[in-house]
Amino acid sequence: xxxxxxxxxxxxxxxxxxxxxxxxxxxxxxxxxxxxxxxxxxxxxxxxxxxxxxxxxxxxxxxxxxxxxxxxxxxxxxxxxxxxxxxxxxxxxxxxxxxxxxxxxxxxxxxxxxxxxxxxxxxxxxxxxxxxxxxxxxxxxxxxxxxxxxxxxxxxxxxxxxxxxxxxxxxxxx
Ligand code: IMP
Ligand code: MG
Numbered sequence: 579x580x581x582x583x584x585x586x587x588x589x590x591x592x593x594x595x596x597x598x599x600x601x602x603x604x605x606x607x608x609x610x611x612x613x614x615x616x617x618x619x620x621x622x623x624x625x626x627x628x629x630x631x632x633x634x635x636x637x638x639x640x641x642x643x644x645x646x647x648x649x650x651x652x653x654x655x656x657x658x659x660x661x662x663x664x665x666x667x668x669x670x671x672x673x674x675x676x677x678x679x680x681x682x683x684x685x686x687x688x689x690x691x692x693x694x695x696x697x698x699x700x701x702x703x704x705x706x707x708x709x710x711x712x713x714x715x716x717x718x719x720x721x722x723x724x725x726x727x728x729x730x731x732x733x734x735x736x737x738x739x740x741x742x743x744x745x746x747x748x749x750x751x752x
Contacts, residue, residue, distance in 0.1 A: 583730060583740065583747035587722060592704075592732060592745060595721045596624070599702065600631020603672065603719065607634055611697070613669040617687075618642040618660065620676035623733035623741065624704045624721075628674060639664055645683050656686040671696040672718075676733045677705040681715040688715070704732065705746070722746075 603612075614636050616625040622640075629636055642660035671691065678684055684701060691699055702719035709726045724746075730736045731743030740747070 580752055581736070582750050582752055583743070584750050585745055586724070586727070586729060586748045587746040589744045592721070593627070596627050596704075597631050599719055599721060600628055600633075603628075603702070604631075604633050607632075607670060607672075610670040611668070612636045613666060613671050613696075614638045615662065615666075615671055615673045615691075616640050617673065617675045617683075619741065620733040620735065621674050624676055625674040628702070637664075637669075639666075641687075643683060643687060656683055656690075658690075666691065666694050666696045668695070668697050671699045673699070673701045675701065675703045677707065677729070678703045678715060678717060679707050679710045681711045681713040685713045685715045705729065705734075 612634055614625060614629060616622055616638065618640055625638070629638065639662045640660065641658065641662050643656045644659050645656050673684070675684060688699060688701065700718040701716065703717055704721040706717060706720045706723045707726055708723055727748045728736065729746050729748055730740035731746045733741050735741045736749050
């Protein structure tokens, strides 16, 4: 392999942050119908850990999307590869994502989901790369803001690998 992974955020740092986010979300959603929507595949690792740090009776669902055009198509539409199993009407939806980069995927997805009339819809991401933003997205809960570097681990992949790393690492080409 012509790459190596450098630790950017250790397992302990990531876990401490997820604990903090879980506490904030618990406070904010007490008395509501919190429904977590995980964006596959990257969001799975973060979502399972986060949901265990939320001390409320949450429900969960999964969705897979693929973004059209990387740079070539400015509209950046998204296609639903796997839709939700359940309706979200009247629910307090929290989308759980691994990373927000250009913002195209999430801004499109949020618009689509708003049409299904949830009671509320918010966004929680483990990582945010604000420098890369092309489309504005309102992010309600952010784990870490990171510089414009390609990262892996905790669900994030490089050519489908490294998702299972228990920390966040930067890919360094040798
Ligand atoms: P965007 O915000 O629409 O540009 O797309 C974000 C998606 O791109 C994420 O859900 C990831 O799947 C992928 N992505 C963006 N940056 C990285 C990275 O540094 N490592 C791994 N995947 C990334
Ligand atoms: Mg993703």
